Amino acid sequence: MRRKSHIQVSYPSNYQDVISAKSLGSGSNHMHARISKLVKRLMESDLDALVTSHLPNVRYLTGFSGSAGIVYISRDFVTFLTDGRYDSQSRRQLKNAGNSDISVFVGNSSEQMNEISRLSAGRERVAIESRNAVWAFALELQELIGPSVQLIPSTDLIEQIRRIKDAEEIEALTSAAHIADEALTATLGLLSSQPTERSFAQLLEAEMARLGSERPSFDTIVGAGPNSALPHAQPTERTIAKGDVVVIDFGATYRGYHSDMTRTFVVGQPTLRQSEIHESVIHAQRKAIESIVAGRRAEEVDAAARNYLADLNLANKFIHSVGHGVGLEIHETPILGSGNRLTLMMGEVVTAEPGLYLEGEFGIRIEDMIHVGSEPGCITQFGYDWIV
Numbered sequence: 001m002r003r004k005s006h007i008q009v010s011y012p013s014n015y016q017d018v019i020s021a022k023s024l025g026s027g028s029n030h031m032h033a034r035i036s037k038l039v040k041r042l043m044e045s046d047l048d049a050l051v052t053s054h055l056p057n058v059r060y061l062t063g064f065s066g067s068a069g070i071v072y073i074s075r076d077f078v079t080f081l082t083d084g085r086y087d088s089q090s091r092r093q094l095k096n097a098g099n100s101d102i103s104v105f106v107g108n109s110s111e112q113m114n115e116i117s118r119l120s121a122g123r124e125r126v127a128i129e130s131r132n133a134v135w136a137f138a139l140e141l142q143e144l145i146g147p148s149v150q151l152i153p154s155t156d157l158i159e160q161i162r163r164i165k166d167a168e169e170i171e172a173l174t175s176a177a178h179i180a181d182e183a184l185t186a187t188l189g190l191l192s193s194q195p196t197e198r199s200f201a202q203l204l205e206a207e208m209a210r211l212g213s214e215r216p217s218f219d220t221i222v223g224a225g226p227n228s229a230l231p232h233a234q235p236t237e238r239t240i241a242k243g244d245v246v247v248i249d250f251g252a253t254y255r256g257y258h259s260d261m262t263r264t265f266v267v268g269q270p271t272l273r274q275s276e277i278h279e280s281v282i283h284a285q286r287k288a289i290e291s292i293v294a295g296r297r298a299e300e301v302d303a304a305a306r307n308y309l310a311d312l313n314l315a316n317k318f319i320h321s322v323g324h325g326v327g328l329e330i331h332e333t334p335i336l337g338s339g340n341r342l343t344l345m346m347g348e349v350v351t352a353e354p355g356l357y358l359e360g361e362f363g364i365r366i367e368d369m370i371h372v373g374s375e376p377g378c379i380t381q382f383g384y385d386w387i388v
Helices: 013-026 026-044 055-062 084-096 109-120 135-144 158-162 167-193 197-210 225-229 273-291 297-313
Strands: 049-052 070-074 078-082 102-104 125-129 150-154 221-224 245-250 263-266 321-324 332-336 349-352 355-358 362-365 368-371
Touching: 026 049, 026 055, 026 070, 026 135, 026 158, 026 167, 049 109, 049 158, 055 070, 055 078, 055 084, 055 158, 055 332, 070 109, 078 084, 078 109, 084 102, 109 135, 125 135, 125 158, 135 150, 135 368, 158 225, 167 197, 167 245, 167 263, 167 368, 197 221, 197 245, 221 225, 225 245, 245 362, 263 273, 263 362, 273 297, 273 355, 273 362, 273 368, 297 332, 297 349, 332 349
Parallel strands: 049 125, 078 102, 125 150
Antiparallel strands: 049 070, 070 078, 221 245, 245 263, 321 332, 321 349, 349 368, 355 362
């Protein structure tokens, strides 16, 4: 039996009641709450409307999971725009998400642009997401709507709302994490049969798919021996051999939500040096997790792990930030790194993933998904025993 994670999930007392209510139509309540929060932010920012084509934001607001969609959100109505390929799918998904009151416009790109122009008539300030919109889109739209409507570049209006996960999102993230946990449990023993890095990654991804993952959260990382010292190692044809340290960083997706977990294993008995580094990373992660509470600054979480490793003269081997937000995207706000003074908020989900990398020898990283509350709660539940 593998040792479970050292921090257990800690949800609000009514969490199960909220989740159970999902079958009674809470999905519509969640969607309406998200749109209401966004409308409030529009008013606070003196904006009349916002145009988003960033697909994670589109899905967050509407439930649409296709590859082409735009949402036009004003203070008094919401319109979803797509092309003919997604006519039936979008109407079905919006209805299933409780968004039947959102208007659907179907047309080609030129027709969609004309519709956005029509919707903007009489408005003064319309925001376009500056990080996600193509500049040509903004120029074309400005030409259509004329000088009377000012296009305003916006940043993170929706992403800041997405930071706080509602019960439906926590359920999806927990399900994705459970799929990943079970997939690793089912495949881990194969490490001792000397697979290649690439073949093990493929087996792990296939097992996640069998268990219900829609797709891997990202390209699975499997790095063995010296390759484990590469933080984002790409699986190769290198055979995993006895004595190798193996870093496995992977995730599943469920209803569009991503899981993210890293575990490090050793095939056979570890050396004293390997064991010391592994224990150092375990303790550094505990320091980070203990700091993941509402009201704490993101940089303080990073510092908790980094300062612990500095006391061991190992901080120079920790070469990335300690974590990041996770949800509809694998990397979301906030980044838990040095210099980030954003304050953690109740309901966020972030990762804690310190690592130590000894170039040419081996590397060790441990990563879990943490639910931010008055106390931290670990969503990933795979244990920390590492000898295979």
